[in-house]
Amino acid sequence: MRALILPRRWRHWLILLVPLGFALVIWQATLVARDQALQTLTDEAKNELRLSAAGLVGHLSRHDYLPELLASRDSIQAYLAEPKAHDPMPINLMLDRFRATADVSDIYLLDRFANTLVASNWHMPNTFIGQNYHFRSYYQDAIAGGQGRFHGLGVQSLERGYYFSAPVRLDDGDERPDGVMVIKVLLDEVEQSWAGQSTELLVTDQDEIIFMASRPELRMTALHPLSDRERDALLATRRYADEPLSFSGIAAFGAYGARSLLVSFNHGPLADQEYLLLTRELPEFGWNMHILKPLLPVHRAQWQAGLLAGGFYGVALFAVGFGWQRLRLRREREQFAERERRTLARSRDELERNVERRTRDLLDSNRRLSAEIEERRRAEANLRQTRDELVQAAKLAVLGQLAAGINHELNQPLAAIRAYAENARTFLARQRVDSADANLEQIVELTARMAEISAQLKQFSRKSGDTLTPVSVIACFDYALRLYQARLNQANVVIERDCPNGALWVRADLIRLEQILVNLIGNALQAMADTPSPKLSLSVERHGSDVRIGVADNGPGIAEEHLNRVFDPFFTTKSPGKGLGLGLSISTRIVDDLGGRLEAANRPQGGAIFIIILPGDASPARLSAAQESHHA
The missing domain is CATH 3.30.450.20 (PAS domain)
Structure with missing residues (x-):
């Protein structure tokens, strides 16, 4: 029993080594977590910086001609x-x-x-x-x-x-x-695209003046303090007019890899955080582009790693102490039952064999369970990836249909341009300058028409915002019909409108509402593909504080057993290759985000009708001039 009791001097060493080991484990864990988090943050910053730099160069270079x-x-x-x-x-x-x-x-x-x-x-x-x-x-x-x-x-x-x-x-x-x-x-348009990011972006010139920044407070400041001579020289060039070009307050307190610094700000809107600073050269303009990534994820990773390591250390220490105590108790029991030691030893050996066998069984079960869990995780990941790819494919399918229609509209102007160009060459060869000039004028008008047609596809592919504004339902109808003008003319579709004399406005996002209407009208045209006299009915009416927007067709309608499933993802009655069953699911999700709902029903006179119910807006005068010019 004495062999199991530590001498007093070893107890003193143990009391000293336990907290020292605790501190060492936490320190090493936080160092490893810090390096990993910094590496991850650096990779993210490099990718974001590369994309932002490419966007800036592309925005400026497209005008050099x-x-x-x-x-x-x-x-x-x-x-x-x-x-x-x-x-x-x-x-x-x-x-x-x-x-x-x-x-x-x-x-x-x-x-x-x-x-x-x-x-x-x-x-x-x-x-x-x-x-x-x-x-x-x-x-x-x-x-x-x-x-x-x-x-x-x-x-x-x-x-x-x-x-x-x-x-x-x-x-x-x-x-x-x-x-x-x-x-x-x-340069404001590029900076506005930076404002929505979770990072800070800066652009400095050869004099290290920050003339572009995602934070307005950092613009027209110096990356480093300027001497009086440098400040006077910059003021003499009138490059920055009479701006004071004060110091931005940035200060480096460490480095991480090549062209990476750990910085903070002595004053200003970024003074309450620490950042990882990466720099990328823009040799086309002689500038440097910088990105600032907050170090909060790094600090959070260090805290988590420290707490986790401390917890593991405590569990391990408890296990050692618990095992030591069990050993002492077992030896004490052996002294009180010396005569039965052999019997107990055989029983103990048998028990240990059973425990070992049971442990092996449990380990095998745990391994099988872990393999099944991992397989399920991989299957769920593949399912999510497949679902995302199908959603993207559905969006690309809509864009492909619109592009096909616009391509059809462009063929006639292209043929006319070729004919006018050949005539102009003939007139020039015959010294008939006036006739050649008339043909060239016709070519200019046709190219303007083609630009107007292609602008519709560009408008459909733009991104929407998060702010809800007053939106004219009539204008959205007009936009969606323009996109399908070629298909409407080709199929001789009769358009029937039931709209009030005054414009009705809803509280929504212009781009997302247009995309919903484009999807519903496209589905209606597909439903009427075999209808002898297709007729598309568009309606809008105020119902209390809401506005009901209807898109109906005179096609075969929706089967009763399918009415409750039309909004389910991947549900479609189309033949293989004609659709993914995601259009209505995406549309109803967009309507939910706008605070409304999307309903489907069959009309008594035949055909299907989809009704969009959105909150009305009684203040159309607040609509910005940008939206009005968008529908011009």
């Missing part, structure tokens, strides 16, 4: 040759049309002395006309014969923008250009 294209136009060159002999208003209007079509901020023309002659904002109080921009590098680069690139604040508008410029030459043999064409692109 426009200055050179405008500089080659005859009307621009004719006006630049004799500004006083021409009316500037047609040029101003033309530049404004190009500005709206290319979705840029401003377009303006400088003479060889950097004076602004015409501009797309001729009608604005802060128009560029009459201003001299000889101090801008985009003018200096272009007047020297190259392509100009520049970023900074506008002198008149004080808006941040990126500038593209190209020289305008009236004579190919003249070495010095006669003017400069300039395009300005605003």
Whole structure:
């Protein structure tokens, strides 16, 4: 029994080693958890930074062709040759049309002395006309014969923008250009796309000035404190007008890998957290793009690992103590029952063999159960992946149908363009310039029509927002019918409308409501594929505080046994290859998210009807001008 009792000096060592081991286990666990969490966070940040950088480069680079294209136009060159002999208003209007079509901020023309002659904002109080921009590098680069690139604040508008410029030459043999064409692109649209992310994005120039950021408070600040000489030099260039360019407050307190820092902010809106900072070069513009990922997941992983390791350590310590106590008790029982020791030993051996056999059985059962659980998890993961792929396939199928219809609409303008182009070549060969110009004008009108048609498919693929606004049901009907115009004409579908004289408005999301109507109308057209005289009925009425929107057809209707299942995922009565059975399921989920419901029924006169019930809105005047222009 004495052999099982620790000497006093070993007890002192044990009391010292137990808490020391506890601290060591927790420390090692938190270190491992920190490294793993940082690595995961770094991988996520690299992917997000790569995608954001590609988006920024693509947004800016798509406009670099426009200055050179405008500089080659005859009307621009004719006006630049004799500004006083021409009316500037047609040029101003033309530049404004190009500005709206290319979705840029401003377009303006400088003479060889950097004076602004015409501009797309001729009608604005802060128009560029009459201003001299000889101090801008985009003018200096272009007047020297190259392509100009520049970023900074506008002198008149004080808006941040990126500038593209190209020289305008009236004579190919003249070495010095006669003017400069300039395009300005605003950066707000890119920053707005960053605002919805859970990370912070920054863009710095060669002077380490943050001129783009997902946080407005960080814009026009310096990544590092500026000296008086550096600040004076930046103010002299007028790149950032008279902005103070104060210090952003960022401070590094550690490093993790290449081009990665652990940082915090001394002041400002980000001062209450620590971040992982990654940097990516944008060599096309001479910039650096940075991403800030909060370290909260890392701290949370450290706490969880520490608590888990401490719990395991406590369990292990308890198991050792419990085993030691059992050993002592067993030895004491052996001393009191020495005469029966052998009998008890045989019984104990038999019991241990039974326990071992039972343990093996339990281990085998546990292994089989674990394998079954793992197999079930894999099956559920495969099921979720398959379901997501089918949902995506359903969306792509709708887009494919719309694209097929729009492609049909584009064939006729394309054939006409080819004919006009061949005629223009013939007229040019015969020196009939007026006739060739008339054919080219027809080609321009046809390309405008094709752009209008393709814009419908672009509009359908855009993303919706989370904010609910007043939405006109009549306008949504018009949009959905435009997408299916080709199929409606081809099938000779009669459209019947039952709508009040005044517009009815619902509280919804414009894009999602349009997608629901597109799906319901597409299902109706498929249901009437074999109907001799197809008729599509669209209705809208106010019912109390709600608005009921109906889409009905005169097809065969829905079988009674299928009425309760039409909204189930993957349920379809179509032949294989014609549908996935996800359209109505997705639609009813969207309506639920909008605070309404979607119902299906058969009409007494034949055919099916789907009714969308949404909350009405009595304040259509609050509808933004962006929605009105969207339906124009």
